[in-house]
Amino acid sequence: MSDDIKILVVDDEPVILKSCKRILDAEGYKADSASGGREGIITMEKNAYDFVITDLKMPEVDGLTLIKWLKKSRPDIGVIIITGYPSQETIKDAIELGIIDYVPKPFTPAVLIDVVKRAIEWKKKKVSDEVKKEEEFPPSMIAELDRMIKGYRNKPGSLIPVLQRVQEMVGYLPPIVQKRVSRGLNIPAAEVHSVVSFYSFFTMKPRGDHIIKVCLGTACYVKGIEEVLSKIKKGLHIEVGGITEDKRFSLEAVRCLGACGLAPVLVIDHDTYGAISPKKVTEILDAYQPVTK
Ligand code: FES
Structure with missing residues (x-):
């Protein structure tokens, strides 16, 4: 399992980057590093990751800005923060943005590994909850949805027509269905969600006959x-x-x-x-x- 997990460590301190990478690699994870928020974003635009471990205090693009970007553009990546200045206020902001956990500096290898393991468990549970929610829809409906969405892939301007078709088929657009559209069209989940919330003819709640x-x-x-x-x-x-x-x-x-x-x-x-x-x-x-x- 460990070698399937890809982790990006973002920190402006080279010594932290080096030690995190060493600890994570030794445990069998695939770890990359980025020396700041800006480099982190560039790296994530090129590669897929399961988790990001990020410092909060960094010049230019700081940790909170990076987390906001992640929630908007890569909501499936789990975030762990690692910081030497864990003020209540900053931790509160990060938790509100949906981080999984945090590690205060200085830390031991055991603490870092323990937090990563907990994050993996958290993600597994999230995925299995999503599968359960998908199972509430008949498999034939899901297959039909995927077929229809695939027909629009790579066609510019297809998001609204696809959402209209999906709403006709399912009756409404719950988050789990929006996610399928996002994956199928390769459009960020946050963009799909903002279009659904913007137009009043889309609904996220089931409707009656x-x-x-x-x-x-x-x-x-x-x-x-x-x-x-x-x-x-x-x-x-x-x-x-x-x-x-x-x-x-x-x-x-x-x-x-x-x-x-x-x-x-x-x-x-x-x-x-x-x-x-x-x-x-x-x-x-x-x-x-x-x-x-
Ligand atoms: S107030 Fe215009 S239709 Fe009711």
């Missing part, structure tokens, strides 16, 4: 949409943003549906219902049956 959009804009509010909304919530036992247990409906609130003259308004899928009342809404919902798949 029918989507109810209730308008909470001023015109609808004045005309009593609140009573309609509370009737829906009570009747379906869901809150705004939720999905019914049988996955028949999901409930969303919007600011204005652009049909203020018909207030109060709600839309179910592509059907607009104006002058809606709590009495009428139950009858309307009954007409939307579960979609058989």
Whole structure:
């Protein structure tokens, strides 16, 4: 197992680089070194690593900047920090950025190896949790997704069309599915995530067979949409943003549906219902049956 693990050590002190490399190589890991944050980034742009062990205090590109870059551009690389100045504040910042562990300088070979072993265990667990999450989707669906994504590989501007297709197939875009898109298109996971979060037509939450959009804009509010909304919530036992247990409906609130003259308004899928009342809404919902798949 050890010789499969690739580690990059980033530090501006040559003596630390040398001793880390010696300790890690002796243990059977494949260790490279970079003498600062900038060199670390350049090295990682050329090679793949499982872990980065980095100092925090370095000239030019410091450890926290390097960790931020890693989380954005190489989120799969586990980060361990090694520092002679572990102020509470800096450690807190690094932990918030998702580091796995830290080693205070000076350290013994045993401490370094112990931290690396713990980091490997942590990563194995992370991977197995991800596999479990993937298993929640039928294998045929995963295979179909991969086939479709592969068809778009190396085509410029394919991220949005792929995400649209994936959402049509899966119904939503949970992190595990975004990761598959990122791997399949060879686009950083952070870029996929920012596109999904930016466009309102993408959703990271599962949606029901029918989507109810209730308008909470001023015109609808004045005309009593609140009573309609509370009737829906009570009747379906869901809150705004939720999905019914049988996955028949999901409930969303919007600011204005652009049909203020018909207030109060709600839309179910592509059907607009104006002058809606709590009495009428139950009858309307009954007409939307579960979609058989
Ligand atoms: S405020 Fe409800 S449709 Fe405009």
